[in-house]
Amino acid sequence: MAGGHFVSQGGSGNYEGRVTPFVVITCLVAATGGLIFGYDIGISGGVTSMDEFLIKFFPSVYRKEKDLSGDSSQYCKFDSHLLTLFTSSLYIAALIASFFASATTRAFGRKVSMFCGGIIFLCGAVLNGAAMNVTMLIIGRILLGVGIGYANQSVPVYLSEMAPPKIRGALNIGFQMAITIGIFLANFVNYGTSKMKENGWRYSLAIAAVPAIIMTVGSVFLPDTPNSLIERGQQEKARAMLEKIRGTENVHEEFQDLLEASETSKQVQHPWKNIRQRKYRPQLVITLLIPFFQQLTGINVIMFYAPVLFKTLGFGDSASLMAAVITGLVNVFATLVSIFTVDKFGRRALFLEGGAQMLICQIAVGCVIASVFGVTGEGTFSKSLGNVTVFLICVYVAAFAWSWGPLGWLVPSEIFPLEIRSAGQSINVSVNMFFTFIIAQIFLTMLCHLKFGLFFFFGGFVLIMTTFIFFFLPETKGVPIEEMNRVWKAHWFWGKYIPDDAVGLGHGKPTSHE
DSSP: OOSOOOOOOOGGGOOOOOOOHHHHHHHHHHHTHHHHHHHHHHHHHHHTTOHHHHHHHOHHHHHHHTTOSSOOOGGGTTOOHHHHHHHHHHHHHHHHHHHHHHHHHHHHOHHHHHHHHHHHHHHHHHHHHTOOSHHHHHHHHHHHHHHHHHHHHHHHHHHHHHSOGGGHHHHHHHHHHHHHHHHHHHHHHHHHHTTSSSOHHHHHHHTTHHHHHHHHHHHHHOOOOHHHHHHTTOHHHHHHHHHHHHTSSOOHHHHHHHHHHHHHHHHOSOHHHHTTSGGGHHHHHHHHHHHHHHHTTSHHHHHHHHHHHHHHTTOOHHHHHHHHHHHHHHHHHHHHHHHHHHHHHOHHHHHHHHHHHHHHHHHHHHHHHHHHHTTTTOOOOOHHHHHHHHHHHHHHHHHHHTTHHHHHHHHHHHSSOGGGHHHHHHHHHHHHHHHHHHHHHHHHHHHHHHTTHHHHHHHHHHHHHHHHHHHHOOOOTTOOGGGTHHHHHHSTTGGGGSOGGGTTTTTOOOOSOO
16 A cells, blocks of 8 residues: 555564653753753844845855846845855764764764763864854854764754654654744844944854854753663663663563664674665665655755845845744644654655645745746735735745654664664754755855745655655654664565565564575
């Protein structure tokens, strides 16, 4: 049949235990790693819309924005490769860093990767706040990117391993929740610093040190996951930690599954080579395509460039920043919807509903912009049409925030067996960062050349990705991550890639051979 469906856990999948305050608090602290990513996404577009920042670092963009260059097209006001390099350089750094983070995470544990990410991000925030030229800005951005690469590689894996299966989705989405809070706070900070007479942009950039400190200090006090402790040969500590996070001493069954998964992991000497094996094909395809599609929803062009986009649509400086604050707030509350529904309705339902809602909004926004600017880029928005556009963008952001936003991190982090989990998450982060870099680098140029058609371009990809989810993503709600092969084996398409001995006769144990 078309589409995947939930498979009963069976056998050893029904672990005992309860949701303990300890595991909830631990996961909330770990999820703050998302703050640094979110704050950075939100801060970039705000400072690049501030006149003082543009005059100091990008004077040619400032002249074009103020019509001092003779170009009257609203679509092309911010088209500058140097300006987009300021935004996008972070993501290419995060891409490269994620591969080093994979080795760190596997050798030293998830919390060490979080700590390293926080320290490096802190250094980048200080350098950006003190920047005197574009070179300092770019170097600071690269350091921020390295920190984000480490955090995004380790935090989702940490959350998936600590959380009980029945609320794994909600706790893992805490990471996305932190991202959305970071975006909102950044938009709010930008609105406040834009009122300052001078150096407001410095405060916006330097305040990134605050979430970095929160993550760094938090990681010092976090316990390691049982999976990570077993992976590093600390079995007694691992069992004690499992008992603590499950709230019961009766964890023998789950602990044995973790031990067997670890034994399999130790037999895999080259996870980057093994991940290409046929039996891992379903997980590899999903973890390549989900972050790819996530970026081609077009969401980051809204989050990076919200103030710039609203200024392009004719909003004033303060109005454009306030509109960005509003979309950021919508993002936060819509993510709460995902937290409370992902383990009730499942991943597929949210993916499909969110995709349909985003598609409708993108087509509508494209039509509204076409009716005002046409192909010449000349025209002005009336107040009513401007408000309609902000409303449509908010509905679009809400759809993303309860679907592709959190699930783009949750699903890849929960589908890999232990032996290739760090490598798999690195692929997820690197693909995400690569296409974030590409979209951030070319968006303003695409807006200049595709004009209102840009929204139809992203809408076309939303249609493709929603169709892909319908046919090829099985439901993973409530399935222990060490039992996930059962889901793939039962799927109408992916089942042929999973050997029978990878599922086992009632236990779902992963194996090290084809």
